[in-house]
Amino acid sequence: MRYETAGESHGRALVAVITGVPAGLPVDLDAIDEDLARRQRGYGRGGRQAIEQDRAVALAGIRGGRALGSPIALTIANRDWENWTDVMSPGAGAGGAEVTAVRPGHADLPGCLKTGATDARDILERASARETAARVAAGGIAKALLRTAGVRVRSLVTRIGAASMAEPIDLGGIDHAAVEASDVRCPDPEVAQRMREAIDAARAAGESLGGVFVVHAEGLVPGLGGYATAAERLDARLAAAISSVPAIKGVEFGDGFALAAVPGSAAHDEILYEEGRGFVRPTNHAGGLEGGMTNGERLVVRAAMKPIPTLMRPLRSVDIRTREPVDASRERSDVCAVPAAAVVAEAEVAFVLADAYCAKFGADCVDDLSAALAAYRERIR
Numbered sequence: 001m002r003y004e005t006a007g008e009s010h011g012r013a014l015v016a017v018i019t020g021v022p023a024g025l026p027v028d029l030d031a032i033d034e035d036l037a038r039r040q041r042g043y044g045r046g047g048r049q050a051i052e053q054d055r056a057v058a059l060a061g062i063r064g065g066r067a068l069g070s071p072i073a074l075t076i077a078n079r080d081w082e083n084w085t086d087v088m089s090p091g092a093g094a095g096g097a098e099v100t101a102v103r104p105g106h107a108d109l110p111g112c113l114k115t116g117a118t119d120a121r122d123i124l125e126r127a128s129a130r131e132t133a134a135r136v137a138a139g140g141i142a143k144a145l146l147r148t149a150g151v152r153v154r155s156l157v158t159r160i161g162a163a164s165m166a167e168p169i170d171l172g173g174i175d176h177a178a179v180e181a182s183d184v185r186c187p188d189p190e191v192a193q194r195m196r197e198a199i200d201a202a203r204a205a206g207e208s209l210g211g212v213f214v215v216h217a218e219g220l221v222p223g224l225g226g227y228a229t230a231a232e233r234l235d236a237r238l239a240a241a242i243s244s245v246p247a248i249k250g251v252e253f254g255d256g257f258a259l260a261a262v263p264g265s266a267a268h269d270e271i272l273y274e275e276g277r278g279f280v281r282p283t284n285h286a287g288g289l290e291g292g293m294t295n296g297e298r299l300v301v302r303a304a305m306k307p308i309p310t311l312m313r314p315l316r317s318v319d320i321r322t323r324e325p326v327d328a329s330r331e332r333s334d335v336c337a338v339p340a341a342a343v344v345a346e347a348e349v350a351f352v353l354a355d356a357y358c359a360k361f362g363a364d365c366v367d368d369l370s371a372a373l374a375a376y377r378e379r380i381r
């Protein structure tokens with residue numbers, strides 16, 4: 001499975017084209033809309049979320065609630081487009097709302113230098129994280145495939161600024177309903193309150209905040225991905241997928257960087273065999289990955305998001321045309337988007353996993369995939 005997106009932040013619409021989806025896969029567009037709504041929620045988001053009410057419209061590739069096996073095209077309208085037609089229309093004469101005070105921490109300056117643009121709007125309209133709505137829609141197709149394979153991908157936020165949950169976090173004991181009910185995606189009410197207070201303080205100071213989230217997946221069979229070539233390694237593909245989410249600056253699997261500080265006996269997960277359950281591990285330091293493959297334990301990926309770069313108390317910058325010092329431009333902006341980024345990362349993880357299932361068990365027909373998966377489960381018991 002592959003996806004590609006198109007669309008500018010204030011253009012008419014976003015588009016996602018997803019290819020390689022097995023024919024017959026049940027697709028629930030309401031579930032995709034729910035994920036789009038989850039991406040829009042979160043304490044600390046800016047005014048844009050009040051304007052947009054994202055809905056995915058299927059243009060191609062789905063008939064009667066099932067994938068046809070042909071490319072799936074989904075589109076999400078930008079409601080704000082109505083306010084931006086003079087600036088963003090594809091017709092001749094559109095323009096204005098130029099941005100020349102390029103913003104530190106954004107694609108503005110390297111994007112202008114790379115393309116020759118002297119209006120950073122040509123860059124930021126596409127580099128904006130509005131594009132991640134299309135990724136979430138594409139990820140919804142991946143989640144539909146994972147549902148048929150008995151896999152569930154979830155996320156939670158463990159840190160916003162200095163407000164953090166105590167480690168280690170027992171992911172098996174997480175109250176998922178509490179995560180979904182929390183506007184910071186944190187199941188601990190006391191930590192969630194401190195996160196909200198940190199966001200309020202940042203907003204009042206013209207500041208922004210980043211944080212840490214965990215994406216985890218249950219129900220995976222061992223052996224997804226591969227050990228034989230660099231391109232097959234699932235950890236590499238997951239790291240690339242999550243790093244592709246704007247503002248993600250660190251990714252770790254299982255105990256990740258903490259593994260560097262402990263001896264081997266405390267780092268690796270012993271192998272046991274239980275009648276009925278098969279191969280099991282009493283611990284999961286590896287986060288469900290060994291040798292570039294799933295090992296059947298819970299997949300645990302943690303990511304760090306940097307603070308939002310657009311600041312209401314702007315940093316120093318330089319005008320791209322005059323080379324004179326200026327304050328960086330201020331676009332309407334979130335103060336903190338860690339909860340939203342966690343939902344986007346769920347979509348990215350789901351896509352990599354769904355592709356791995358298709359690669360191992362077949363991508364033509366969902367019933368063939370299910371039969372191959374059942375035969376594999378039987379063989380490895």
Ligand SMILES: Cc1cc2nc3c(=O)[nH]c(=O)nc-3n(C[C@H](O)[C@H](O)[C@H](O)COP(=O)(O)O)c2cc1C
Nearest residue numbers: 105106107129246247308309310333334337340341
């Ligand atoms: C869900 C989400 C929402 C974001 N919202 C904003 C925002 O409102 N303002 C902003 O300046 N950056 C926002 N960002 C971060 C920028 O898109 C990102 O930092 C920028 O494109 C530069 O990319 P880089 O941080 O990966 O280098 C958001 C990121 C995500 C994932």
